[in-house]
Amino acid sequence: MTGFRENQENLFELIHRVLGDHLPSEPLEAVYLFDLSSPNKSSILERAIKLYQQGRVRKLVLNNEGDLDGSISYQQCAEELIARGVSKSDLLAFKPAPEFRGPTGRYNASSQGEGFVRFIKESGYRSVGCIAPTFHLVRAFVAVVSGLAHNNLQNTVRAYAIPGESQSWDEEIVHFQGAIKGPRKNLLKDELARLASYSARGDQVSGEVVLNYLNQREGGNRADVLR
């Protein structure tokens, strides 16, 4: 399977497994905060702070290019996290990968996923997570798993998907490097289209690969039970 539109069963399973991912009992070593653009920022920061305060994650990771529309800088987010009790030494940063950038030259989910994976490879982390807004989480997680596959880490790093705090589906937001504006619910169609096209051109792995990864991560062997 190469795309996301070919198999409805895989899609149904993938959405459940990603949106309802089950975190391990041990704290994650590092969690990346995806997509801190203004309409989504509070959802991501609240979830990150909650996990940090509960001792479920040790380090919070930002990318130091700021958000996609340039309205929120790395510095602003770092200051907010520190003001809310995150220790400065527990905040880390990386640069999104130069590949996979959109037509505007700004980074996208793939360049964030790839940059995060290169960063964890250098740091030696083995148990990581990514937080993204609920409408964007599937693509964000697929980008991280794709980064693991590109860097041959799919058998050594356990990555988990973490949804941001729930937000109204009717709120008007801007997304895709400012290219699309509308209620959050309307962005879902584009998310699926992008999953399909990025997978088709090889930037991201397929749904089947992600499902195999999840089973392998949990210690199972999906190959034994595949139809």
Next chain:
Amino acid sequence: MPTFCDDQSVLFQLTHRILCDSLPPRQLEVVYLFDETAESASSVIDQAFSLYKLNGVRRIALNNEGHPAGSISYDKRCEELITGGVVPQDLVAFKPAPEFRDPKTGCYSTNSEADGFVRFIKEQGYTLIGGIRQPLFQIRGFVSLVSALFRHGLQEMVRAYNIPGRRLSWIGKALHSQGNVEEERWQLLERERDNIFKYCEWGHLVTAPEVLQYLKWRDGL
């Protein structure tokens, strides 16, 4: 014969909207704890506690019919909820509808639970409600609830919300189909999807576009 969904993008939208439903700022009048077998019951009970303690809901509804397939009894669930801090007067009960039962065992299904709950809220006059199910069965739970609202002509009177139960391991074992099937949770997802399509073809469930249309009404000003 209706098809639940023939468009991937509609399925993608619907699953996101249900699994990550956004609750209203007002307190819900009542939420129903769908019956779960013993290994998954803590998922819904823990979530009900959280919601109740945060004043997100006024009352908790259970069905008071014993389930023959390994679920926790009504009395035991009440006891657990009261021990955890739920005021006894805030626990309410109803019987699952006689329809949609397993023809062989007579055991109730998700559809008979949802229909019984909707009859109950209709009698009580509640218009702001929710359903809590473990992650594996949430889509069918919520679609069953919305289908029951349609059947009883309440689809433009009652606002229903999906509340995900506490997350459970996808490789943990779970019982399914009135306790007749035990597999790892992730292995049950394909069967779960097939059941949704099958029950829709039988006319027991509304279609995915109808659920999205309902959500549009529900979230409209």
